[in-house]
Each structure stands twice: as C-alpha cells, then as structure tokens.
Amino acid sequence: MRLDPRGRSHPAYIAFLVHRLSGLLLALFLPLHFWALGQAITGEAALEGFIRWTDTAVLKFAETCLVVLLAAHLAGGLRVLALEFLGWRSSQKTLVAASAGFSLAVGALFLLNSGP
Amino acid sequence: MSEKTLEVSVWRGDATGGAFARYRVPTQANQSVLDVVTHIQREIEPDLAYRFSCRVGMCGSCAMEVNGRARWTCRTHVSRVAADGVLELRPLANLPVIRDLATDMAPFFEKWARARGSFQPKDSLTGEVPHDFAVVPPNSQKRQAADAGIECIGCGVCYASCDIVAWNPDYLGPAALNRAWTLANDVRDGANKARLAAVAGDAGCHACHSTQSCTERCPKQIDPSGSIAGLKRSLFWGALGR
Amino acid sequence: MSGPQLWMLQRGSAMLLALGVVVHLVTIMVAVRGGLSAAEILARTRGNAAWLAFYAAFALAAGLHGAIGLRAIAAEWLGWRGRGFDLAWMAVAVLTAALGIRAAYGLYSA
Numbered sequence: 001m002r003l004d005p006r007g008r009s010h011p012a013y014i015a016f017l018v019h020r021l022s023g024l025l026l027a028l029f030l031p032l033h034f035w036a037l038g039q040a041i042t043g044e045a046a047l048e049g050f051i052r053w054t055d056t057a058v059l060k061f062a063e064t065c066l067v068v069l070l071a072a073h074l075a076g077g078l079r080v081l082a083l084e085f086l087g088w089r090s091s092q093k094t095l096v097a098a099s100a101g102f103s104l105a106v107g108a109l110f111l112l113n114s115g116p
Numbered sequence: 117m118s119e120k121t122l123e124v125s126v127w128r129g130d131a132t133g134g135a136f137a138r139y140r141v142p143t144q145a146n147q148s149v150l151d152v153v154t155h156i157q158r159e160i161e162p163d164l165a166y167r168f169s170c171r172v173g174m175c176g177s178c179a180m181e182v183n184g185r186a187r188w189t190c191r192t193h194v195s196r197v198a199a200d201g202v203l204e205l206r207p208l209a210n211l212p213v214i215r216d217l218a219t220d221m222a223p224f225f226e227k228w229a230r231a232r233g234s235f236q237p238k239d240s241l242t243g244e245v246p247h248d249f250a251v252v253p254p255n256s257q258k259r260q261a262a263d264a265g266i267e268c269i270g271c272g273v274c275y276a277s278c279d280i281v282a283w284n285p286d287y288l289g290p291a292a293l294n295r296a297w298t299l300a301n302d303v304r305d306g307a308n309k310a311r312l313a314a315v316a317g318d319a320g321c322h323a324c325h326s327t328q329s330c331t332e333r334c335p336k337q338i339d340p341s342g343s344i345a346g347l348k349r350s351l352f353w354g355a356l357g358r
Numbered sequence: 359m360s361g362p363q364l365w366m367l368q369r370g371s372a373m374l375l376a377l378g379v380v381v382h383l384v385t386i387m388v389a390v391r392g393g394l395s396a397a398e399i400l401a402r403t404r405g406n407a408a409w410l411a412f413y414a415a416f417a418l419a420a421g422l423h424g425a426i427g428l429r430a431i432a433a434e435w436l437g438w439r440g441r442g443f444d445l446a447w448m449a450v451a452v453l454t455a456a457l458g459i460r461a462a463y464g465l466y467s468a
Contacts, residue, residue, distance in 0.1 A: 003279075004184045005184075006183060006184025006185060007181075007185045007186070007277060007329065007333075008279075010328065010329070010332045012326065012327060012328035012329075012332070013327045013328065013332075016325055020325070020431065023424075023427050024427075024428070024431060026424070027424035027425075027427060027428050030420060030421075030424055030458075031453075031454055031457055034417065034454065034457035034458040034460070034461045035461075037461035037462075037464065037465065038457060038461040038464055039464075040399075040400070040461065040464035040465050040468050041460065041461075041463075041464035041467075041468070043468060044396045044397065044400055044468055045396075047396035047399070047400070047468070048395060048396035048397070051394055051395060051396055067383070070379060070383070074375075074376060074379055077372050077375075077376065078376065079326075080325075080326055080372075081369065081372065081373070083326050083341070083342075083345050084326070084348050084349070084369070085349065085369075087342065087345060087346065087349070089339070089342065280434065283434035283435065284433065284434055316360065316361040317360065317361030318361060318433070318439075320361060321361075322361040322362070322364070322365045323430075348365065351361070351362040352362060352365075352366060354362070355360075355362045355366065
C-alpha cells in the first residue's frame, strides 16, 4: 500500500489516521483488558495479584498510552459525528476535535500522575 | 525564480507498467504545468501521451498527479508547485493507464451510472415535454444543497485523491456520490428511492471515512465529503421511517 | 444487515461509548488516587446492580463498535471481504462483549 505523504498532509487526513490507528490499538487491547478484569471472577485475591503485577513503570506507561489513545479516538469520533450528523464543514471540526482530544489527554495524564 | 531550467520527471508507460523519464524544460514567467508538458511533447518527446482541451480551467481534461497531488495542469503555476525547480508528473491515480499521462476514465463514469447519477424526471416518465415549468425556489434548503454540488465537471481529481477508492475497488467514489446527492435534492427528480438504495452500503456512502481529500483537492471547491455525509443522513432518517 | 443499519450500529455504539468512556475515565481516576487496589474496586462494584448494568452495556457497545471498526480496516487494508469474514466479525463482537460482561459480572459477584 503506497502512501505518498504529499497528498495526505491536510489536518483531516491526519485526524482520520490517528482515529483509525488508535481504534485499531484499542480494539486489540480490549479483549486483554476484559480478560484481566475477568480474573475478578476467581476472587479478590486474584484481582489484587493482577493489579500488583501491573504496578511497574513500564505498565504504568502503557496505561497512560492507552488513556491517551482513548482520548484521541474519542476526539476523532466526535469529529466524525459532527461531520456526519450536524453537517459541519471540515475546517471547524478538526480544530474542535483536536482541542477536545488534547484537553482530555492532558487531563487524563495529570490525574493519572496524581497520587502516590 | 532563480533556476533557468526545470527538472521534470514524467511517468511513461502503459497498463503493463512504466518508469519515470527525465526532461529538462526551460523556465518561463507565468508558466503552467500544462505549458511544461506541452513543451516536452512538442520539442523533446513527440510520442508523449497526455490530455488537454480548453487550457483555461473549464473542462478538467488536463488533470494529473503533480508532485503527488491531483490537479488541473492548466491552472497550476509552476512557481507554486516547483519552487525548487523539480516537477514530478504521473497519470491520475486510481484509474487504469492507457499510456503515459492519459488514463481511462471509463470506470469513473461507470460508477457515476451505478450511483444513479442521472436525472429522472418525475413529471414526464415517457419523455414528453411537461405542461409547465417546475417551480423550484432557489433559496430553498434542498436547492441550495443541490447548487453547492452541481458545478462538477467530472474531472476525476477527487476520485484520484480518495484513498477509499484506492483501498476498495467497488467504492463509487466522491464524484458519483456528490452527483447522487445533488439529484437527491432535486425536487423534480423521481428516482430517489432507487438512488438512495444504490448509494448505500460498503460500496457507497457508508464507506467514506471523511478523510476530506476530495474536498481538499476539488478545483471547483465542491465539498463531496459534505455531500456524502448528507447521503448518510438521508439514509439514516429514511431507515427510521421519515 | 444493510449498510445504513451497520452504520447506525457503529455510530449509535459510538455515542454510548462517548458517554461511557467519560464516566469510566473519571471513575478510574478517582479510584486511582492513593493507589489502586482490588479491595477498592470491589468495594464499589460488589453487589451493585447499577455498575453491573452500566459495565454490561458498556462492554456490549465496545464489542460491537470494535468489531465493526476492525471489519472496515481489514476490508480496506487486507482485502478481507465477503460473507465469511462478516460472520467472523460478528463472532468477534459477541465474544468480546461476552468477555466484558463476564468481567462485569465477576466484579459484581466477587
């Protein structure tokens, strides 16, 4: 698949790419997330054991990435909904979506990092 | 511009394949890319195949890929796209190549027909002349929606720019869908039910991901992406029974 | 399933997820304060029918939304098209949702 970047650098295309790639990664992560939480079925001890296992720097970083991906995907999705349902013109939405996504991501990062 | 000559790479070949050929073209003041191609064919390479007609931005025949973007070569100033004196020319993407810079537009128009992109008069199904003019207020919402898209001359720039067209062989594409939208908003047209059915689904408007490449590239500033979103809305309300 | 129907399912689940994600993220962030523990999570979800209902609906919407999205990517980037693949994606949707609902139930009944 030849993707010549010259014709694909307008903001709406970048937004599409971010939306698609973040969705792909989230969709691949989601079953893992559900399986991990399903450990709770075996009881509090199993769930606690799993949470302890994730208490490393690498995994905390991965979690932060996931929250950012989620925020980005949500922002891109709001852009698509505005374009399709509200009939907005492209130039407005990309800005709105970008700022919404950015603020969500920043907020998420900030709060995730708060606490010991 | 300081360069005296342009370094021009032109894709040459046919449906079986091809490669870039390199030419040196003297720069001029107020030079369009079409001027460059014409110079190559007249002065250097007589058998170079390319298309043009009006030369003044009305017919869309001269569309090709200039430095990675589909555009009309007669309306593209060399100084705007080749400030460093380098030009790369390819035939329009997403279409079969006949030879060199000339592509086969048949698939483009075949999809136009598949999208039911032709007017079907409500009042005279057998083609007889209607008794009266149809009264269509120009400021009505539907007429304005139709007017926003009817200037399309079928040049293929949007189709060549669309990645979904590249990734999905059945996808009808922005021009055909834009035309369907203008007709869906034409109150004189009687074929809308069949037309909306034709433009729904994986080969139709629902395959559009709003990358906006079509709207970005359209030389007539039409917004096919917006038209496609309109089709999605029409199908949505229709499915809900309105 | 028709084009408009699949599209409505995708956009509809998207809207549900938008709301659900905001609730979920805020809840997580409040829960993470002072460190995360199973006891804390389960204290919220154990025996709580409202959280069960919320997360079950959330899991269903996520399963559907993810599978429909993956279907588009696979069709466009891998050329995976046809009835067989459609059925496979339906299975993916159901399985993912089931895994999520199982997890939600686990948190409810722990």
